[in-house]
Amino acid sequence: MFDFTDRKMTEKHAIRIIGAPFDGTVSFRPGARFGPAAIRAASDGIETYSPILGLDLESISYSDSGDLELPMGCVERSLGVIREAVDDCLVDSVIPFLLGGEHLVSLPAIEAVYEKYPDLVVIQLDAHADQREDYLGVKLSHACVMRRVGEFLGQENIQQLGIRSGTRDEYQLMHENGTLTTFLTADLDDLIAWIGDRPVYLTVDLDVFDPASFPGTGTPEPGGIDWWTFQRFIKLMQGCEVVGLDAVELAPKLDTSDCSSVLAAKCVREMLLAVSVGQHL
Ligand code: MN
Ligand code: MN
DSSP states (O other): OOOGGGSOTTSOOSEEEEEEOOOTTOSSOOOGGGHHHHHHHHHTTSOSEETTTTEEGGGBOEEEEEEOOOOTTOHHHHHHHHHHHHHHHHHTTOEEEEEESSGGGHHHHHHHHHHHOTTOEEEEEOSBOOOOSOBTTBSSSGGGHHHHHHHHHOGGGEEEESOOBOOHHHHHHHHHHTOEEOSSHHHHHHHHHHHTTSEEEEEEEGGGBOTTTOOOSSSOOSSOBOHHHHHHHHHHHTTSEEEEEEEEOOOGGGOTTOHHHHHHHHHHHHHHHHTTTTOBO
């Protein structure tokens, strides 16, 4: 069983888990604020060993710093608290691993990591483009997070996988900038070649999974990937230098079976293991 709540901050570590229980801008069904706690609870039922990656959480260096205290009604301040926590990681030379929360929590994390790694590329797994200029007049929304990231990072440094929903304008922007790719083997090989030796921020909006296996999310979208597709992807990421990552948009109370929380916890395990290369105890 893996229960990362017993990995306390006192230990020296290479990867730091940070809960960001924020869902202040969700557009459809709220509840992502309960994501980090549900992932921790579900992690207790998951083995520490990944047979696909051949690695065990028992032998990698990470810790869980718990959940941030976020003023839910104040978006800017909440993002500021997340930014400070990620900055602390970078000062301590540890890899930040955010657990959302909604997708907007990735924005301050990517900003902080980009400041340290100016040649950063961002890989986004998501059902949704998140490339809106604004959502109902609001620019700081989970529906706009990749658009905001593109403003400082450059859209040419973003690759998006699993996208199957967006406005006409979003699709035009993504086509113009060539940000869209797929999980087909040839495309994944091209993706890894495109990344090269550049540092990577990996942001996984868990609604990239099909709602059949992951119904516990605020904005479910039919036509998503299955577990094995994710597994193939994450195994390839082992060869990359991931310097920051997150898993967002689990809204556990929307799935009374708790299977979504279990899937999220298993994703977190695989992501921890995949980025742990060179970080072993
Ligand atoms: Mn998203
Ligand atoms: Mn999404």
